[in-house]
Amino acid sequence: MRIDRPGLAEAIRRARARIGPEAAGLPAGHHRRVPGLRREELALLAGISVDYVVRLEQARGPTPSQQVLTALGRALRLDTAGRNELFYLAGESPPTAGTIEMHVRPSVLRLIDRFVDLPTLVLSAKSDVLAWNAMASALLGDWSALPPGRRNIVRLRFLTDPADPIRSQVSASIAEQESTARQHVANLRTAAARYPSDQGLAELLADLRTGSTEFTQLWDEAEAGSWRSHTKTVRHPELGELILDCDTLHVPDVDQSVVVYSAAPGTPEAESLALLRVVGTQNLSRT
Structure with missing residues (x-):
């Protein structure tokens, strides 16, 4: 499978805008100009650099690994279908039976x-x-x-x-x-x-x-x-x-x-x- 960079970028941006910091276990803070997670907060939760998030959302940069995709799906609180969408858009197959489930529904x-x-x-x-x-x-x-x-x-x-x-x-x-x-x-x-x-x-x-x-x-x-x-x-x-x-x-x-x-x-x-x-x-x- 080939990576669909624009589709992956849109899916991440869409999911990031949908979830607030409190829902992700982060302090809400004050003076937030836009709803949803900031790129910095998503990077913190997923354990990747802010630059990596920026490049993903701009449809460029390296192809994310399965570990990164799993971390993004968890940080963005996606359901199984949403998590699998990230994998397919990145040209990867979702986790199979026999592996420890790392996604929280x-x-x-x-x-x-x-x-x-x-x-x-x-x-x-x-x-x-x-x-x-x-x-x-x-x-x-x-x-x-x-x-x-x-x-x-x-x-x-x-x-x-x-x-x-x-x-x-x-x-x-x-x-x-x-x-x-x-x-x-x-x-x-x-x-x-x-x-x-x-x-x-x-x-x-x-x-x-x-x-x-x-x-x-x-x-x-x-x-x-x-x-x-x-x-x-x-x-x-x-x-x-x-x-x-x-x-x-x-x-x-x-x-x-x-x-x-x-x-x-x-x-x-x-x-x-x-x-x-x-x-x-x-x-x-x-x-």
């Missing part, structure tokens, strides 16, 4: 949008953070500030990078860290059995086994498993330790998980979440 995105008071994430079968709401960034750290390759909770847990922006620490106690680490590894074992031919998963496992002795030891010991709902301690850089319920809802046909943090009404944690909703990702010490 609009109905799931609408669901997390309704959790305006609760930090909510959507994870792939190999724990990529595919989508999030503004509260998830306020609690855990701005996900858009991380390069797409770092937006994986297992990679963040076992492969630290000093270049990462400051983030909240999840699972503060040693016992909680050990339990969460084992759950991460068990979930990846399940994914590896289910998706033996997925290239992205193979690359993730290779990086983890090469870069983390702790992961390698757990991988050699762990059995398969899946995410479970439990209580987590989140050490926020401004609010301190918050003990939150962490519930995981499975979306079976795409093998994705919706992770929701919450607190019982009347607790200090509930008050902290209410404060986070107001100030978002601002530095709380300056409010």
Whole structure:
């Protein structure tokens, strides 16, 4: 198939104009002259340069890879048909069965949008953070500030990078860290059995086994498993330790998980979440 550059450019511009920053988990800001995502915001969410977005929208530049097309479709909140349109216009075949689904369908995105008071994430079968709401960034750290390759909770847990922006620490106690680490590894074992031919998963496992002795030891010991709902301690850089319920809802046909943090009404944690909703990702010490 050959790339249809004008068609691809129009599809990206059309989709970008349709979605606002708040719907993409970004702060809305003020003094926006036009509706929709700015090119800079789309580039940030998709993990590509602004110049790349400009060239795509001007029907020039290199042919985008499947990884770029997947990231664009996710950032633009396209449904499956819209995502597939990007692939076809770029001269590529859409992802096939047997690979981990990296696209979040609009109905799931609408669901997390309704959790305006609760930090909510959507994870792939190999724990990529595919989508999030503004509260998830306020609690855990701005996900858009991380390069797409770092937006994986297992990679963040076992492969630290000093270049990462400051983030909240999840699972503060040693016992909680050990339990969460084992759950991460068990979930990846399940994914590896289910998706033996997925290239992205193979690359993730290779990086983890090469870069983390702790992961390698757990991988050699762990059995398969899946995410479970439990209580987590989140050490926020401004609010301190918050003990939150962490519930995981499975979306079976795409093998994705919706992770929701919450607190019982009347607790200090509930008050902290209410404060986070107001100030978002601002530095709380300056409010």
